[in-house]
Amino acid sequence: MSEDRKRMRFLVTAGPTREPIDPVRFLSNRSSGKMGYALALAALNRGHEVVLISGPVALKSPAVAESISVETALEMFAAVESRIQSADAAIFCAAVADYRPVSVAEEKIKKTADHMQLELTRNPDILGSAREQFGFRGILVGFAAETNDLESHARGKLRRKGCDLLVANDVSRSDIGFGSEKNEVTLFFSDGDRLHLACASKQEIAEEVIREIEKLIEDRKGASEKASSIELNQAE
Numbered sequence: 523m524s525e526d527r528k529r530m531r532f533l534v535t536a537g538p539t540r541e542p543i544d545p546v547r548f549l550s551n552r553s554s555g556k557m558g559y560a561l562a563l564a565a566l567n568r569g570h571e572v573v574l575i576s577g578p579v580a581l582k583s584p585a586v587a588e589s590i591s592v593e594t595a596l597e598m599f600a601a602v603e604s605r606i607q608s609a610d611a612a613i614f615c616a617a618v619a620d621y622r623p624v625s626v627a628e629e630k631i632k633k634t635a636d637h638m639q640l641e642l643t644r645n646p647d648i649l650g651s652a653r654e655q656f657g658f659r660g661i662l663v664g665f666a667a668e669t670n671d672l673e674s675h676a677r678g679k680l681r682r683k684g685c686d687l688l689v690a691n692d693v694s695r696s697d698i699g700f701g702s703e704k705n706e707v708t709l710f711f712s713d714g715d716r717l718h719l720a721c722a723s724k725q726e727i728a729e730e731v732i733r734e735i736e737k738l739i740e741d742r743k744g745a746s747e748k749a750s751s752i753e754l755n756q757a758e
């Protein structure tokens with residue numbers, strides 16, 4: 523790490539969540555966790571402290587300060603809630619299941635009727651809880667996988683969830699995104715700026731994203747130091 527680059531604390535969520543139906547079945551999605559793990563590794567390679575909170579994936583965790591494995595959205599919520607306060611930046615890359623079964627059968631469900639209904643209930647929005655519920659004041663980064671109207675959906679999410687940065691990718695394309703080694707994303711910043719990162723490996727994309735987040739952390743620190751020195755001068 524270069525002399526002038528500061529060690530920062532990152533929290534990263536990655537992978538899918540699994541929502542059990544019975545002891546052998548669950549609802550989940552196609553997230554491989556590759557992008558989240560690439561971000562954790564990129565932050566680590568740049569000398570930062572990383573806490574990685576991951577759903578079930580077939581990937582080896584990089585040598586981060588803390589690696590926490592979770593299954594369900596509720597477990598991920600609790601893991602984030604207990605650790606987010608000490609982070610300078612929190613990156614929410616996990617593909618959290620939006621719904622979970624209302625009840626989990628204790629025994630394997632038998633096939634009897636021709637039709638069956640599964641009642642689902644909403645999972646908490648972990649990223650959407652960061653500001654008000656967890657009281658997180660650091661740099662908040664969300665991801666958005668969209669199939670249409672990328673910019674308007676991304677900007678809406680950025681605002682609603684109180685993010686400083688929203689990383690959006692177009693999942694209607696089969697050559698990038700889910701499961702792929704490559705990605706192409708657009709970064710939308712809360713000040714209205716945007717930055718397109720051309721198709722590259724997920725590791726290269728992750729390095730660019732971490733660099734952008736470092737700048738946001740530095741700017742936020744600079745602004746709060748300036749504000750407290752103005753307060754100090756006014757008090758004198």
Ligand code: C5P
Binds near residue numbers: 618645650663666679
């Ligand atoms: O609303 P949507 O699911 O598209 O938002 C995606 C972003 O929100 C991602 O950063 C994802 O990690 C986060 N998210 C979350 N908890 C949820 C749903 C999404 O943290 N329950």
